[in-house]
Amino acid sequence: MIIEKLIKKNPFVINDNVKLKIFNKQINFLTKHHYDNCKEYKKIIKNINFKLDIKRKIEDYPMLPVRLFKEFNLKSISEKKIFKKLVSSGTASSELSKIYLDKLNSNNQIKVLNSIMKTVLGNERMPMLIIDKDPKNHDDKSLNARMAAINGFSIFGKNHCFVLDNNGRINNQKINLFLKRFGTSNFFIFGFTSIIYESLILKNMKKYKLTNGILLHGGGWKKLEELKIDNKLYKKKLREKYNLKNVINYYGMIEQTGSIFIECKCGYFITSIFSKILIRDQNFNVLKNNRKGLVQLISLLPTSYPGHNILTEDIGEIIDRSNCKCNHKGTRFLIHGRAKKAEIRGCSDAR
């Protein structure tokens, strides 16, 4: 119900104290809901001796580490109600997150994503250039995250043009045709951060102007970190090569699809009314602004699986709002990549 109400408004205008009230109520509701409907979640809550009927601060509610969604099939709906299963990208099957959606949760994801995207793309659907393969050519029974994201974002565009062939090669002819038809007014470009870099910056020798494009990209910086490419340099390269000035990064994860975070003009991710971020130190104490730590994400959306309150494996930092000139309400933050892999000790594998 609350989602229905909130999607009618701009997700970045609601006051902090109103948001706090909504979250206080909803997190309590969601925790109870998953306790009643997901047996694994219930077992955890019981074992850590968390009492459901006591009122507490948001930060005192238990969070699930994201890896649990890889190792268990966590869901708060019956088998019959499964409408869609999202599977994260990755190689080994044990490393894939499995997210179960019913119709309601799936619809809410789309609605919320729509409400957030409207603030960047406007109300009209624009012609859309997708720097990836066409998901239609893939079996989509269990959508992998990349294809699911493409499908999810496709609804914000029209005249879709997929520019990579099935071998991942860029088809410049297609791009030229697209630009001829739509290049003179605004159009939407979507893709994954590293794939865009690889195909548009590293591999593509052809030059054309993408002046009127609005590029939205996400999916993480791991590969680009190895190449020493940060967000600034990334933007610079796209601007220099294609005159593409409107480049927007988004952050989000399959465990909380829908309530994603869009980068503002000042280069910070901003939480919408649907989500909240907390930064934790190694003892899970909540850190103040401008301190780096583990990222915890709370979303109002997950009802069909217990993913409303998760501990990610990312390192992040909340930035003072005074550092940002944008008018949006919401928390500003930066992501500093994955927590560093620790040296493995003990008597196991020889490498």
Next chain:
Amino acid sequence: MQDKKKFYKILDNKNFQVKVFKPFNKLCIEFLEDFSKELKTYKNLKSHPDLIYLMFWSSKEKIKKLEKDHKDNKHRLGRGLIFHICPSNVPTNFVYSLFFGLLSGNSNIIKISSENSKEKSIIINILNNIFKKPKYKVLKNSNILTEYKTQNTENTEIFSSFCDGRVIWGGNKTINEIRKFWIPERSIDITFADRYSMSVIDLKKLKNLSLNNLKILSKKFYYDAYSMNQAACNSPHFVFWSGKKDKKIQNKFWKELNNIVQDKFTFDDTHIVDKYTNLMKNIIIHDNFNKIDMYQNNLYVIDVNNKINIIDDIRGKNGTFFQKNIKNLSEIKKFISKKCQTLTYFGFEKKELEFFLLNNNLKGVDRAVAIGNALNINPIWDGFDIINELSRIITIE
């Protein structure tokens, strides 16, 4: 099956020759002694406790003692060429494996992990310096340290086909991978499979400790459990409290341990995420947990109830312990399986442990040591004597 040309090409030493010696022969003992002396001169030794331990371990006195322990009135010679597959995550392990090979009178190929560590490079430097001495020429030409990725199976295949024995330092996955490669019919494999360890503490004796001694004991426990991130086969996961239940003193012990961890241990962020995830996993998979005490993220203590029977698949991570009260030592009988390697103890007499371990038809526990000594290195490991296994007995009648 054996391709000599390839073998020498990979070894990259034309003068390589397989030699066998008597165990504890003079040359090898001197080699270890020189190693120990040179390590002692390393200026930053203080900041590497594992190197200090290694320095003492290879000293003349220690080796003499080891030799005495191995006297059994039998004629022995080394088996020949031993191929050692060493783990990537215990930086000093490979040098002990080499020493076991040398002391048992063998020539050795030591596969060192390609992971880099400060300890590894210090040790290799010293070994190379000593091998250069003219008196060790014969050892230089019968011992090879080699680094290659485990995926490079060609080397493993060749080395296996020439060796008289393999020492495979686990875990299970590695053992199964290496065992796919043929070894000559008379050759042997010594394998160190995945194991785990547990502790037993006598509550009455614990209660009688002064605060200071309690602190010392928790520090020793800390050393056993945390220095290898609780991932070594000899780090404890279960703590059995023996005697009349006394939560107060048990909690005091954990509190002291927590203080030490807080004080001394630095977690990586991934350790914390792993630890928290592991706790949640354990909760989902297992029943029979009574209560979980979280000393922030330094230490998790999980009380298990009386219904628990099998503990083989319950493991802590980065400082997560399961505890159970028992009336007496013999109650842990039912929890001991093949997978159990070390029992660390406090408050028991050796005689008591000896009687318990030998007279109960147990399939597990090859080693009982006082708390604090879990990580000590001994050629008797996982239930067999590596030095004896790597030599052959000659009978003359």
